[in-house]
Ligand code: NI
């Protein structure tokens with residue numbers, strides 16, 4: 001069993017009925033966030049990279065829940081310096097956790113904290129939870145190794161940025177879907193700020209046109225993956 005809740009931007013909560021894993025928990029200062037950081041219940045926090053719109057409320061959520069941050073080494077060590085428990089990993093590595101596993105993938109982007117300090121390489125993450133593989137692309141441009149990612153792990157749900165400017169736009173994100181070949185696609189990283197304004201329904205239509213399924217989730221909406 002897997003339930004996915006979209007918290008807007010690139011933030012999602014994955015729940016298997018026992019464990020909760022939150023990805024890129026940017027809530028405070030996010031005008032589209034449907035909940036506050038203090039009401040988040042999470043056992044693990046997976047971070048794609050160190051930018052403020054992904055790191056977000058990580059220290060508060062980690063401390064409130066005694067949650068473990070899972071991130072690439074440099075970012076994980078930074079989280080430790082902010083008082084969080086963390087599990088350092090790196091790109092290409094997979095590790096088994098009580099809920100399943102996490103494997104980090106490449107992402108073509110940057111990664112620094114709000115002070116400009118280097119936070120290691122940006123990443124995507126393949127999270128196995130509730131018997132499903134969820135591929136959260138992080139912030140990235142399009143790259144052809146996405147085909148390899150989809151070949152090495154059958155992807156049930158892909159979370160792909162579509163907002164352009166900092167990441168792929170719709171045109172490139174549709175190609176990313178074609179390369180990864182997931183069962184279901186959830187668009188992310190759009191309409192949070194004016195510079196990443198786009199139409200998620202157009203993305204859904206363009207994905208349908210290549211024979212794949214995408215869903216435009218409302219902020220706070222929960223879906224169950226069967
Ligand atoms: Ni970023």
Ligand code: MN
Pocket residue numbers: 051053054139166189
């Ligand atoms: Mn971002």
